[in-house]
Amino acid sequence: MSGCPDCDRCSTHSLPSPKKDEYVVALAGNANVGKSATFNQLTGVDQEIGNWPGKTVERAEGLLQHRGQRIRVIDLPGIYSITALSTEEQISREFIAHDHPDVVVNVVDASALERNLFFTLQLMELESPLILAVNQMDLAAQKGIVLDFPRLSDLLGIPVIPTVAIQGKGIAELSDAIIRAVRSRPHPRLITYGKEVEDRISRIVDLLPGGAGGYPSRWTAIKLLEGDSDAVWEARKLAPDAVAAAGEFGRELEKIHGEPAATVMSAERYHASEQLVAEVMTIRPPGDNDISLTERIDRIALHPVLGYILLALMIGGLLVWTFIIGAWISEILTAFLSGIAPLNPLIKGTAADIVFNGAWTGLVAALTLIIPYVIPFYLILALIEDSGFLTRFSLMLDRGMHKMGLHGKAIIPLVLGFGCTVPACLSCRIIESPKQKFLAAFLVTLVPCSARTIVILGVVAAFVNIWWALALYLLDFVLIVILGRLAFRLLPGESVGMIMEMPDYHVPHIPGVIGQTWQRTRSLIGIVLPSYLVGSIVITAAYAMGFLEPINTALSPITVLLLGLPVMTGVVFVFGIIRKEMTILALAALFGTTVFSTVLTPVQLIVFALVTMLYVPCLSTILALAKEFGWKKALAISALETGLAIVLGAIVFRVLSPFM
Amino acid sequence: MASEQLEEYLENILDIEEKHGVAKTSAIAKCLKVSPASVTEALQVLSEKGYVNYEPYRGATLTDQGLEMARKVKRRHRLLEVFLTDVLHISEENVHDEACKMEHTLSDETECALCKLLKAPARCPHGSLIEACDRDVESCSACLDEPEPAASCSRDEPLIPVTSLGPGQKGTIAFIRGDNSVIQRLTDLGLTLQTEIQLVRKAPLLGPVEIAVRRTRLAIDHAIADHIFVHSCGEKHG
Numbered sequence: 001m002s003g004c005p006d007c008d009r010c011s012t013h014s015l016p017s018p019k020k021d022e023y024v025v026a027l028a029g030n031a032n033v034g035k036s037a038t039f040n041q042l043t044g045v046d047q048e049i050g051n052w053p054g055k056t057v058e059r060a061e062g063l064l065q066h067r068g069q070r071i072r073v074i075d076l077p078g079i080y081s082i083t084a085l086s087t088e089e090q091i092s093r094e095f096i097a098h099d100h101p102d103v104v105v106n107v108v109d110a111s112a113l114e115r116n117l118f119f120t121l122q123l124m125e126l127e128s129p130l131i132l133a134v135n136q137m138d139l140a141a142q143k144g145i146v147l148d149f150p151r152l153s154d155l156l157g158i159p160v161i162p163t164v165a166i167q168g169k170g171i172a173e174l175s176d177a178i179i180r181a182v183r184s185r186p187h188p189r190l191i192t193y194g195k196e197v198e199d200r201i202s203r204i205v206d207l208l209p210g211g212a213g214g215y216p217s218r219w220t221a222i223k224l225l226e227g228d229s230d231a232v233w234e235a236r237k238l239a240p241d242a243v244a245a246a247g248e249f250g251r252e253l254e255k256i257h258g259e260p261a262a263t264v265m266s267a268e269r270y271h272a273s274e275q276l277v278a279e280v281m282t283i284r285p286p287g288d289n290d291i292s293l294t295e296r297i298d299r300i301a302l303h304p305v306l307g308y309i310l311l312a313l314m315i316g317g318l319l320v321w322t323f324i325i326g327a328w329i330s331e332i333l334t335a336f337l338s339g340i341a342p343l344n345p346l347i348k349g350t351a352a353d354i355v356f357n358g359a360w361t362g363l364v365a366a367l368t369l370i371i372p373y374v375i376p377f378y379l380i381l382a383l384i385e386d387s388g389f390l391t392r393f394s395l396m397l398d399r400g401m402h403k404m405g406l407h408g409k410a411i412i413p414l415v416l417g418f419g420c421t422v423p424a425c426l427s428c429r430i431i432e433s434p435k436q437k438f439l440a441a442f443l444v445t446l447v448p449c450s451a452r453t454i455v456i457l458g459v460v461a462a463f464v465n466i467w468w469a470l471a472l473y474l475l476d477f478v479l480i481v482i483l484g485r486l487a488f489r490l491l492p493g494e495s496v497g498m499i500m501e502m503p504d505y506h507v508p509h510i511p512g513v514i515g516q517t518w519q520r521t522r523s524l525i526g527i528v529l530p531s532y533l534v535g536s537i538v539i540t541a542a543y544a545m546g547f548l549e550p551i552n553t554a555l556s557p558i559t560v561l562l563l564g565l566p567v568m569t570g571v572v573f574v575f576g577i578i579r580k581e582m583t584i585l586a587l588a589a590l591f592g593t594t595v596f597s598t599v600l601t602p603v604q605l606i607v608f609a610l611v612t613m614l615y616v617p618c619l620s621t622i623l624a625l626a627k628e629f630g631w632k633k634a635l636a637i638s639a640l641e642t643g644l645a646i647v648l649g650a651i652v653f654r655v656l657s658p659f660m
Numbered sequence: 661m662a663s664e665q666l667e668e669y670l671e672n673i674l675d676i677e678e679k680h681g682v683a684k685t686s687a688i689a690k691c692l693k694v695s696p697a698s699v700t701e702a703l704q705v706l707s708e709k710g711y712v713n714y715e716p717y718r719g720a721t722l723t724d725q726g727l728e729m730a731r732k733v734k735r736r737h738r739l740l741e742v743f744l745t746d747v748l749h750i751s752e753e754n755v756h757d758e759a760c761k762m763e764h765t766l767s768d769e770t771e772c773a774l775c776k777l778l779k780a781p782a783r784c785p786h787g788s789l790i791e792a793c794d795r796d797v798e799s800c801s802a803c804l805d806e807p808e809p810a811a812s813c814s815r816d817e818p819l820i821p822v823t824s825l826g827p828g829q830k831g832t833i834a835f836i837r838g839d840n841s842v843i844q845r846l847t848d849l850g851l852t853l854q855t856e857i858q859l860v861r862k863a864p865l866l867g868p869v870e871i872a873v874r875r876t877r878l879a880i881d882h883a884i885a886d887h888i889f890v891h892s893c894g895e896k897h898g
Contacts, residue, residue: 081848112876115850258798259853260840266847270855304864395879399867407881408868497881499845502870 022070023182024099028092028123029107030116031078032503034135036060037165038107039075040515042175066175071182074101080115081266082122096128097215103181105174107133110140110147110162113281117273118266121191124156127216129185131177132160138167139504144284152280157189166509190218191276193268196256200225200249207242208235225250226262294388294504301392311393314384319418322377323453329372337364354544355537362536365582366529370521373450377419378520382513388505390415398498404481405488406431407498410440417447420524421621424449425628435493438629442487442637445617445625446480448473451581452613458584459609463597468606476613479644535578535619543571558646563607564653566600576612578619583612603656607649615645664764667733668692669702670711673720674730684719728794728818735791737763738784739774745785746778755785776803780837782886792819792835792889798853800837819889823869823882825859831890832856838887850874851888 027035043062064071076092096104106123108116113134123130134147153160159177163170192198204221223231224246235243250261257264300306341360384390390412398408409431417424421444428440448456461469488495542548548571552559555570563569568590576583587608591599600608616622616638625634672691676683685703689696700716707714711726722730740759744750750758766774775781775793780800783789797803819834833855836843850873851857860870860877868879880888 112874114874115876118848118850254801258801259843260799260801263799263840263843263847266844267852270847270850270852298861302861302863302870391879395863395868395870398863398879398881399865408879497884498868498879499849499881499884500868500879502877502879 022072023102024072024074025064025178025182026074026076026095026099026101026104027107028076028096028104028119029078030080030109030112030119030501032501033078033107033109033112033116034163034165035075035078035107037512038105038133038135038163038171038174039073040512041165041168041171042178043073064175064178067179069179069182071178080119082119082126096123096126100128102129103131103178103185104128105131105133105178107135107165110134110137111143111145113147114270114273114277117276118269120156121269121272124188124191125216125219125222127188127219129181130156130158130188131174131181131186132156132158133163133165133170133174134160135163135165137162137169138164139506146282146284148280148282152276155189155276155279156191158186166512191272193265193272197225197253197265197268200246200253204242204246204249207245208239221246222265225253226265227260228262292504297505298392301389302395307392307396311396314389314393315415318377318380318384318415321380322373322450323457325376326373326450327457329376330368333368333371334364337367354540358537358540359533361540361585362532362534363529365536365579365585366525366532369451369454369579369581370525373454374419374524375517375521377450378517379513381415381419382516382520383508386506386508386513386516388503391500391502394498394500395502404443404484405439405491405495406436406443406484407495409498409500410436410443413440413444414447417444417449418453419450419520421445421447421449421617422624423520423524425621425624428628433494433496435491436495438633439484439487439491441625441628443480443484445621445637445641446476446483446614448476448613449580451579451618454581455584455612456609458581459587459596459605459612463595463600464602464605468602469609472606472610472613475610479614532579536582539575539578562646562650562653563611564657565604565608569608573611573615576618577616580612580618583608601660603653603660606656607653610652611645611649613645614648615642617641665702666706666709666711667729667764668760669706670722670726670730671733671737673712673722674727674734677721682719682721688720731791731818732794733763735793736766736771738788738790739771739778739781740766741784741786742778742781742790743774752785772803779804779839782837782883789821789823789886792821792837794818798835799843801840801843820892821886822857822859822871822888822890823862823885825890825892827859827861829892830856830858831892833888834891835889836887837889842884842887846884846888849878850876851878857888857890 027039029035039060039062042064060075062073062075064073074095076095077089079089079092081089082093082096095101104123106120108120120130120132132152134149134152140147147162149160149162159181161170161174161177163174165171193201201218201221204224205217208217208220220231220235221242224235224243227247227250232243232246253261253264259267301310384393393415394408394411396408397411401407401410410428412430413424413427416427424444424447425441428437428444431437431440456469456472460472551574552567552570555573556567559565559570559573560567569587572583572586572590575586587596588594593599596605617625622634622638625637669688669692672688673683676687676691680687685696685699688703689699692699703712703714703720706712706720706726710723711729712720712722714720737759740762741755744755744758745752772793772795780803781790795803820831822831825831833851833853836846836851836853855873858872860872862869862882863879866882868881869885870877870879871885
């Protein structure tokens with residue numbers, strides 16, 4: 001570290017730091033306290049806001065420009081502790097501990113101060129320059145909570161700013177405080193714990209060489225006492241005495257309290273937090289015994305019968321509504337776009353023609369998927385999320401999810417999967433155990449996303465009948481349950497139960513909902529559009545150069561012999577790897593008609609849709625899976641699902657052929 | 661009355677009471693396969709000893725003393741069932757009867773050793789919750805990590821799992837069963853010992869339970885909540 005290496009009594013943090021071009025500020029705090037909203041207000045970037053805990057799955061960055069100063073703001077995922085070890089908690093812990101941001105803004109929920117300060121105390125142990133943003137002041141006021149901010153600021157030794165981030169209140173003050181803090185680096189006051197642990201901490205500190213590993217000595221000592229494996233690993237060579245002593249002290253604490261030292265430390269922090277809250281919080285008793293709005297809604301939403309009816313209505317409504325609006329907009333949009341230039345991915349001609357046609361077809365395919373289907377879906381989902389209903393659904397479905405080795409939180413990625421598989425896969429990070437995370441991502445790839453729904457609607461519902469389309473949907477759900485149960489048994493690793501915070505309901509904040517819809521759509525466009533364009537051009541080119549015939553021939557044992565489909569469908573399935581709904585486009589182009597019932601029998605239509613629904617996830621999904629879980633697992637999922645699609649397709653073909 | 665018989669009565673009264681609120685003589689007779697007359701006689705004896713409140717024609721309910729005794733026997737019964745199933749692999753249909761015979765002869769020491777051997781199981785093979793032990797410890801690691809039994813004095817009052825609280829009922833956390841990772845997770849969310857918590861509601865079909873703690877609400881998987889034991893409120897624990 002820079003500063004004075006020989007003197008450990010003078011903290012480098014309290015020295016005035018030289019003016020830099022750009023400062024880094026990290027937003028940290030518990031899940032669901034309004035960190036994302038604060039981030040949006042500070043930077044103007046549309047970070048998703050939702051009313052369920054743990055939504056910031058990867059740290060988001062934005063730029064705050066205030067009073068001529070450039071400040072890079074990092075929004076860290078919400079965590080409850082620096083000790084625990086889910087992916088999200090690791091990201092936050094590593095960033096604060098290793099990247100040394102100039103200031104950490106700890107966003108806390110004013111109405112749950114006790115639990116939030118528990119985390120604040122851990123940040124204070126890290127001795128990073130700190131500002132406390134006490135958010136959701138409006139909700140706290142509704143609950144009759146009054147806080148003494150000057151006193152809290154005094155006790156903690158750091159600036160404390162009250163905010164209502166979602167309305168932008170207190171943001172200007174917070175920005176000012178950040179600007180002041182990057183220069184003055186407010187150094188938190190030392191909060192001491194009980195004598196029992198403090199004695200042991202100071203004895204470990206004495207054994208540590210100054211500034212071991214770049215961390216504050218006290219923090220290292222506490223972590224060693226807690227038996228934190230990372231800290232022990234890092235200090236093992238530098239200070240073996242301290243590690244040994246800490247281990248011994250930890251055992252002593254365990255003997256006294258009958259609890260592991262880490263638990264003792266957590267209890268100490270909570271105790272300190274309780275005392276702080278007792279000093280600064282007064283509660284005005286509510287005027288009458290009015291039951292809160294949240295309680296009243298929960299009596300219905302979490303009712304053993306009404307709750308499930310509400311759930312079915314919401315999810316059913318979400319899908320039906322989306323596809324009614326979707327089908328309507330899609331019709332208009334397709335008519336409009338094909339009026340601009342004809343759609344024909346299979347064209348022979350000059351290189352320019354091929355590139356143009358490929359790109360145009362890809363663009364139209366992307367637009368007619370995203371605008372009519374994905375945006376309305378995300379919009380309604382954002383409303384359900386922001387209001388707080390989604391957490392209730394998680395709770396109601398927890399038991400059912402256990403059958404697949406998952407728990408209630410997994411409903412979030414699974415529902416997202418109806419829109420698009422890619423963001424749904426990424427959102428699996430909210431699940432704690434690696435096994436359950438992978439399991440959830442695997443099942444998400446089977447959820448009929450909007451692209452697959454378009455194929456089922458466009459091929460089966462349009463030309464066979466709606467019941468067969470629904471039967472395919474149903475089959476898909478049954479498969480998800482069966483494969484979920486199988487994978488749960490076969491995959492190694494443990495499943496852990498759910499512990500989830502239940503936020504209060506609130507009226508959806510419209511700019512927030514729109515922001516979130518846009519954010520999700522934009523990240524989707526970022527992944528989908530390039531692969532559409534490039535994939536489409538590549539395939540158009542392959543066709544023009546005569547590469548497609550050999551593909552058809554090569555795949556004919558599967559397509560013709562096993563599945564009973566025309567030989568030309570081989571190429572169609574290759575198209576579908578790029579994006580599944582492109583199979584419709586390719587089918588139309590190859591057969592020269594959009595009335596598929598004239599070229600395919602009902603059985604062929606059903607088999608075609610079934611295989612399209614199940615075989616390899618699309619290219620973007622494979623990339624997302626590879627990013628999250630590595631290529632090996634991504635390819636294993638692709639291979640498994642392709643195999644499954646072929647086997648089921650062959651069975652359905654043979655079973656249905658005699659009857660239809 | 662032999663202690664074995666006494667315990668068997670208390671155990672059955674607890675079962676019937678949990679289902680019907682009060683244990684009628686006829687119901688007890690049916691359960692124990694004895695005549696109603698001998699049940700009446702036995703209830704009078706139990707009543708004299710202070711284990712039950714007995715009103716002729718209405719039936720019997722357990723006193724606090726009786727409840728404590730019945731729970732202790734139940735705990736032993738279920739621990740034995742886990743032992744017979746998981747360790748000895750006794751066939752399923754015999755497990756209950758075997759446990760019934762063994763439960764009365766188990767000493768405190770053996771019960772504790774059994775609990776340690778089985779790593780403090782939460783439920784019996786039939787899915788019923790195993791009561792917390794009455795030893796004055798704050799977590800299982802106090803027993804599991806110690807070669808010798810840690811605390812020999814017993815708790816002043818029996819503990820209830822948070823899942824047995826009624827909606828709106830409060831309690832203070834006295835004991836968290838299970839391994840350290842579960843305890844740490846709960847502790848980090850503010851569920852530390854001596855903290856007051858309130859059960860808000862239980863989801864149907866052994867779904868998660870919703871509790872209020874430190875002005876926040878948490879939904880906790882039923883299996884995890886089974887590990888949290890409380891003193892029902894009003895009784896502050898030293």
